[in-house]
Amino acid sequence: MSTVPVTPTIPPPRPQIDFPTWLPAMLVKELRQGLRTRGFVGTFVAFQILMALLMMGAAVGSDAMAPGARAGTATAVNGFFWTLLTVQLLVVTPARALGSLQSEIEARSLDLLMLTRLSAWRIVFGKWASLVAQSGLLLVAMLPYGIVRYYAGSVDLVSDAGTCLALLGACAVLTAAGLWSSGTSKLVRVLLVIAMVIGTNVWRAVATGSSAFLTSPFRGMDPTTLGFDGALTLAFFLVAAVRRIAPPAENHAFFARVLPLIAMLPVPLWALAGHATVAGGQFFFAGCFTLLVCATELGSVRTPMVVHLRPWLARGGLAHFVGRFALPGWPSALIYMIVALAAPTLGLMAVPGVVPPHLVMRVAWLGLLALGALTFPVAALAVFERSAARSAGSVYGLVLGGMSVFGAIAAALAAGLPLRYGWIKDFARLLPVSGFWLSLGDTELSDSTMIVQGGLIFAALGFAWWQSHAYWQNLALIESRERKAKL
Amino acid sequence: MSAAFLEVEGLVRWFDGVRAVNGVSFEIPAGAVVGLIGANGAGKTTTMRLLATLDLPDRGVIRLGGVDVVERPNEVRRRIGWMPDYFPAYKDTTVGDYIDFFGRANGLHGAELLRRVMEVTEFTDLVPLAQRPMDRLSKGQTQRLCLARTLLNDPDFLILDEPAAGLDPKARLEFKNLVRVLRERGKTILISSHILSELGEMCDTLIFMDRGAVMHHGDTGTLRRGGATTGACVVDIVIDGAVVPLLEWLAVRPGWKLLNERRDGARAEFANVEAAALAAELRRLVTDGVAVTDFHREERRLEEAFVEMLREPPLLKKTPPAEGKTP
Structure with a gap:
């Protein structure tokens, strides 16, 4: 205890000279832990040994080889080098992020962190920056082998530097995505990984049979635009991760919901500048991004609190109106989604040249189908709201994912089985979620299909709107209390 | 002691249709050491979490030094130190690293960080353990590390949830001494514990909770004499x-x-x-x-007083939750 003297033989607490004290606390903590983990040390050492052995083998063998054989060795060395880097940056690091927040939640250490001056933002950013920094360290440690490859063949330094940067950028985005999903349960994380693998393959299958507008969405896009989109995606995943651990009094909905609108901004600029292909690609990205943001926003049954409303009420007028689109909970997200999907779609059709004329109506209909696809799980969520309150996001995701899988199965059955099973696909096409996915690959839809699709979409929207009545009533009550308090 | 430092009025917290905290009201003057007593599920930890800004009340007001805990949580957090009844250990982290991290997290930098880390490490006698991985500490050492972390931001108000749980008699005595020193330094302390005799020795007043409600708040003498x-x-x-x-x-x-x-x-x-x-x-x-x-x-033993309190009729009532919660 305090009465026990400190003997000279006992070393005083180690002065923390490993990291300067001005560095963010969370980053320092995560780096200290991360650099000591067996995973990092093992990977670091294993990569060095593998590359050293490979380079020695290539150098010894190349002396005795004919020029043709040397080229083969160079290809093998290059392939091995880039495979190692890709695995580390795009698989190992995001996989480490997958358990990052959950470990804090399970250890119940988040409460202690929240009581310090660390905000949810700083906690998430520290974890993300630490993981990316560790990947950067591995990358830098591998660079000498990149140069040594010269002796086993040839090196294009400019191209390699660009690839390294692109890999690091992709690693940053995927790590943020891993952090976002790490706030969920293990089951949901496993399902997310499976959904990602299936989704990639379904997308490839769908895109193969569709128009050029869908098959090459990013064709002609310059690195700046790709960087811009990457930064927006990164920001979204980070804010989504922040929301997993932020206290209920904090509202991050505005930040998340404004990102798709920012993504949409370059579209008219590119179109007006005459770069219709780039504008189309950016519109495609912004559309997908909007769907992603809407899907995550709609999977929340939180109700607004007075602290969420105050910043909007204080500014009055327009801010008060805008605030209704930026409150936590699916009812606010629902009206946001309607605007976020309708406004760009209508705006896009007004700008000539961005969407080919024969696809205008199709894009508009896809927008409506997307609206229905995202609203349908909300209607389901509203029915089970009380029991699903704690895991609303998971329930929403499961309904959305389940319906999507149903669409994929229906498409697969229709393609691979006798004609008599065609009705399964027709039925799936009518339903909101599966109908959206199946309609992506269809160039023509019959009137009757469109009538049923439209009817179900408006039914889902109407039901969700009716279910949100209590939310808006509660909001009005809080507002009136706040006004009275001010008076 | 001075005027009320902590004011709690009509605190209500619902969990799944049950009132975990049911209209709790009490005041604690500055510099007081107050014990929070109750059986498991009485609402002690929930009350403490509400005081520590880690949860939001469905109803009621909490003010710490005149500052509303719900309205200005960040301001309150700088003035409180919370020691939970569990210890979240970090992997691959030494005692020194742990204290250093929480010092940084509390906004300390440079020489101030080193000075404060040294102070709390010496106060809690953790100097010899600075290089030891924190998952290799005994229960008593762990509790001292927890206290060191709690003291890093030099809080005015300490909330200690079951700090003596699982400690051997020697470690318990050491911990009691630490609380005594903290009291002499003018800290206001709220301690929950099941070891009532120790609370009686350490605390100026005791708050008895049962089924989410305060059954009694008074000095230990009154409780022992049975008049309460x-x-x-x-x-x-x-x-x-x-x-x-x-x-x-x-x-x-x-x-x-x-x-x-x-x-x-x-x-x-x-x-x-x-x-x-x-x-x-x-x-x-x-x-x-x-x-x-x-x-x-x-005079009765506090345990007898506690048992007597529990015989009081329940105060539990059900009313709908207030704003800000899932309907």
Whole structure:
């Protein structure tokens, strides 16, 4: 205890000279832990040994080889080098992020962190920056082998530097995505990984049979635009991760919901500048991004609190109106989604040249189908709201994912089985979620299909709107209390 | 002690349709050490979490030094130190790294960080353990590390949830000494514990909670003397000579009830807990000619008082949740 003297033989607490004290606390903590983990040390050492052995083998063998054989060795060395880097940056690091927040939640250490001056933002950013920094360290440690490859063949330094940067950028985005999903349960994380693998393959299958507008969405896009989109995606995943651990009094909905609108901004600029292909690609990205943001926003049954409303009420007028689109909970997200999907779609059709004329109506209909696809799980969520309150996001995701899988199965059955099973696909096409996915690959839809699709979409929207009545009533009550308090 | 430092008014917190905290109100003056007592599920930890800004009340107000805990949580967090009843250990982290991290997280930098880390490490006697991985600490060492972390931001108000749980007698004594030193340094401390005798020694006042409600808030002396719940006290009287005059006096004197008689005296209950009233009765007893040689008020153990509190009727009521919660 305090009465026990400190003997000279006992070393005083180690002065923390490993990291300067001005560095963010969370980053320092995560780096200290991360650099000591067996995973990092093992990977670091294993990569060095593998590359050293490979380079020695290539150098010894190349002396005795004919020029043709040397080229083969160079290809093998290059392939091995880039495979190692890709695995580390795009698989190992995001996989480490997958358990990052959950470990804090399970250890119940988040409460202690929240009581310090660390905000949810700083906690998430520290974890993300630490993981990316560790990947950067591995990358830098591998660079000498990149140069040594010269002796086993040839090196294009400019191209390699660009690839390294692109890999690091992709690693940053995927790590943020891993952090976002790490706030969920293990089951949901496993399902997310499976959904990602299936989704990639379904997308490839769908895109193969569709128009050029869908098959090459990013064709002609310059690195700046790709960087811009990457930064927006990164920001979204980070804010989504922040929301997993932020206290209920904090509202991050505005930040998340404004990102798709920012993504949409370059579209008219590119179109007006005459770069219709780039504008189309950016519109495609912004559309997908909007769907992603809407899907995550709609999977929340939180109700607004007075602290969420105050910043909007204080500014009055327009801010008060805008605030209704930026409150936590699916009812606010629902009206946001309607605007976020309708406004760009209508705006896009007004700008000539961005969407080919024969696809205008199709894009508009896809927008409506997307609206229905995202609203349908909300209607389901509203029915089970009380029991699903704690895991609303998971329930929403499961309904959305389940319906999507149903669409994929229906498409697969229709393609691979006798004609008599065609009705399964027709039925799936009518339903909101599966109908959206199946309609992506269809160039023509019959009137009757469109009538049923439209009817179900408006039914889902109407039901969700009716279910949100209590939310808006509660909001009005809080507002009136706040006004009275001010008076 | 000064005016109320912590004010809690009508605190309500619902969990799945059950009121975990049911209209809790109390005040704690600055510099006081207050014990929070209750059975498992009484609402102690929920109350503490609400005070620590880690949860939001469905209803009620909490003010710490005049600052609303719900309205300005960040301001309050800088003034509180919370020690939970569990210890989240980090992997691959030494004691020194852990304290250093929380120092940084509390906004300390440069020389100030090193100075503060040294201070709390020495205060909690963790200097010899600075290089030890934190998952290799004993329970007592772990509790000291927890306290060191809690003290890093030099808080005015300490919330200690079951700090002595699982400690051996030596570690418990050490911990008690630390609390004593903190009290001398003017910290306001709220401690919850199941070890009531220790709380009685450490605390100025005790708050008894049951089923989410405060059953009693008062000093330990009142609780021991039993007046808190019955409005009466038990007195043991020893006399010189025959016991009959005493028994007769007790029989005729209003407010007295004989509990049991002995050869040299009797135990009796007096229906007033005020010290002045009791002193007046003693004077009257002597002037009435009873040869009193000893007269003292009996004290109960806190455990007995606690059990007595639990016999009180439940206060649980169900009303709909307020704004900000899932309907």
